[in-house]
Amino acid sequence: MTINFFYDLNGNQIRKEKSLEKWYYTYDFENRLTKVEYFDGTQTIVLGQFYFDGDGKRIKKVESSQTTIYIYLRWNIIFEKESSTMI
Numbered sequence: 001m002t003i004n005f006f007y008d009l010n011g012n013q014i015r016k017e018k019s020l021e022k023w024y025y026t027y028d029f030e031n032r033l034t035k036v037e038y039f040d041g042t043q044t045i046v047l048g049q050f051y052f053d054g055d056g057k058r059i060k061k062v063e064s065s066q067t068t069i070y071i072y073l074r075w076n077i078i079f080e081k082e083s084s085t086m087i
Contacts, residue, residue: 001018001019002018003016003017003018004016004017004018008027010027010031012025012027012031012033013025014026014027020040020041021038021039021040021041022038022039023036023037023038023039023047024036024037024038024039024044028052030052030056032050032052032056032058033050034049034050034051034052035048035049035050036048036049047063047064048061048062048063049061049062050062057070057072057075058070059072065084066082066083066084067082067083067084068080068081068082069081069083
């Protein structure tokens with residue numbers, strides 16, 4: 001079975017294909033991964049979304065029903081809050 005990889009002009013992997021399955025990767029203007037999606041041949045599922053502050057630090061991660069919030073002191077993560085009910 002062949003797996004094909006596709007990249008944008010910045011070298012970011014934007015798609016992976018394996019038969020009918022496809023994974024899509026979205027990046028922001030700073031080349032930070034912001035979304036991962038999976039297509040099984042019939043529907044697209046968001047596997048993860050990632051949010052950043054103005055300094056480029058990841059402040060929130062959403063994967064399936066799990067949300068993680070990151071609290072920083074300067075550039076160091078000092079606290080992570082995980083929740084399956086957080087909006």
